Amino acid sequence: MNSSKKLGLLLITPAAIVVVMLFLVPVVLTAVFAFTNMSTSTGISGGAYQISPNALQELRDHYDMPSVAERLSQSGFAVDEPGLAALGKAGIDADIVTELRGHIGETFAARRDAERAIRNLNHRPSLREVKQISDQFNRSIMNARYDSKAALLAAVASVMPNLSGAEHQAIIAASYTGWTWTTGNFRRMASIPGTQRSLVNTMVYVAFTLTLFNIGFAMVLAITTFYMPSRAAGFFRGVWLLPRISPPVIYVLLWKWLAWDTGFLSVFLGRFGIHSRNWMLDSGTNAWVFVVLINGFVGASMGMLIFSSALQAIPRPLLYASEVDGASRWQQIWHIIMPQLRWPILFVTCYQTLSLLTSFDLILLSTNGGPGGSTEVWALATYHTALNNYAGNLEYGYGAAMALVLVVVGVFLSLAYLRLFNYRDLVAKPLIEH
């Protein structure tokens, strides 16, 4: 490698680090988490082993071991040799141990029964001793937590000594409380109705905001201000920049003031005898109108600026020529100006689709997906699933799987747009012949 190449590598290193840390690592981590079942209950570090009701259910349904499940579920107390040995070590009176040996082989279904029998021994153990003794004869493993597989298997062996290796593996898998690798997130996503709903909501959100505002309204603003005297044009562009530069919380609060049941709209319409109500959350349709307006007014400014500067860059003689060629304003816009804006339109469409797909801040602040989930878009559903929901069980793994779908869709759409707008044609070098 020569020195200039080395220098080049050195110079791009900081940028490369930033790219990797800020862009690549999150995507890779998302992809990794997407194939786990991490949640608040599994935690994100390792777990323990516990024969919980869930675990028994799984043994029954998934591993077809109903009899094993039945046996594991029984709590039980048994007077046996290992228990007697443990009692000796625990310092229980030898006479009591001797008397208990006479009861060897007896079992009790519940702690209460076992303890009554111990209290009734001839040697009358103290209350404390009754407790100690019953603990040593406790052979039930239901709901007990074990830190290792070995401890779990030892406990299982104490109630069911003759299980096969496969049955051991099944019990281990069913009772593990930590996260595991799984492709179940995607199966679940494909099967639950909430998925389809978020998908449709996202399409509505992106399609309407993008076409009506980020492109459509932005284009209207750019073209009308283009034909205005420059001072008035500057003023109008400034006005439409305000939503973009105001803090989102305040911006959304203004909308809420407008829409609340005691807000401007209700008060104003009240004068015409219309009942006051929360116009934003009143119905799904209303919520959509507000969501699109709130996002659109912010999103239009970028397109407006980009289209405006692209319009300024159109050579003036081209417009003059079209006028003397007889083109009306509309024909001029359609045949001369719009074709010159192909690149900016491509850019804004791509950029805004991706940013709309992943953005949910303004929806979160305004409707929070409501009413009844009717404005819950994919990104917001992801946020609710993984980071913030009422149930309190945050499903990191499932949320990551949802986020991964967004990443894939984003990449796919970018490629599709480039094709649609004939990227190669746009950047091709013209042949010049003299």
Added chain:
Amino acid sequence: MRILLDGFTKSFGPMTVIDKMTLEIRDGEMLALLGPSGCGKSTTLFAICGIHKISAGRILFGDRDVTNVASQQRNVGVVFQSYALYPHMTVAENIAFPLEVKKLKAAEIKRQVDQMAELVHIEELMKRRPAELSGGQQQRVALARALVRKPDVLLLDEPLANLDSKLRLEMRSEIRRLQLATGITAILVTHDQVEAMSMCDRIAIMNAGEIVQIATPGEMYRNPRTEFVAGFLGNPPIAFLHGVATSGGFASVGGEAIALPASVPLPPPGSKLTLGIRPEHFGPTGNIPIRGRISFIETQGRENLYDVTLPSGSMLRSIQPLRGDVALNEEIEWSIAGDRILVFDEHGTRL
């Protein structure tokens, strides 16, 4: 069609670029608007085609007053200096555009476009885009687009300025050929006097927003109305001698005395005068001998151009067939053709 600018005035904000200009372009003629850069030629052109609204005055196309008619309705063809071809359209689409916006039938458009392409000789370029054309080809496309709607007047804004010298010669005759073939009224804006003289029926020479003189090229060359016109036309340019009137003649600032023909009405002795002497009127033949030193020789191939510095420091130019008998810094005595001397008063007006 006859075009008339009547008291045409154009201001940009507080700055009046053109003040009460009156100019008539006759039906079927090609008129050059000639003048230095910034004198208002393009402004005049843009007013005629309606791109600029005029500040005062009238514009007539034939008998029709088009002063307040939008450029879309004026029926003019314009070839812009940069050609202004639509970069996203093919050559055929560019030429068809003026017809497309009129919503003519596709077959009719095709017929007229093909006819136009044949006229300007670009039939084989129809599918290309402007970026794939040379300057001369772009020029032809621009001409075809301007002519295809059969305009009342063809306006050309410095059409040759962006071409190299060989193409410029070719397109010069080509544009003239098209104008004669179509019989269209045309206005050629240029700062190049050779273009104006070689292509046009008449020249309107402009200076600082005013038309100084309108005449045929030959008449304007022989008979310039002002010092500005005399200085603007002619290549190599005319030489001027500054001085004062004497009785029956002229004395330069440096002291050379030159007798002037009796036909020139001289002002009282002592008034300031300027003499204009074209290079072809100073040489071995002539009737007013004058001495000087050859200070520069420029070989132009068929002819040589000599700069002759007079004892006073003034300079005359002489253009002569090639000759080998004079050298740089040589003292010579050549003569001025006295009857061809152009005499201007102190305001630059021809006497």
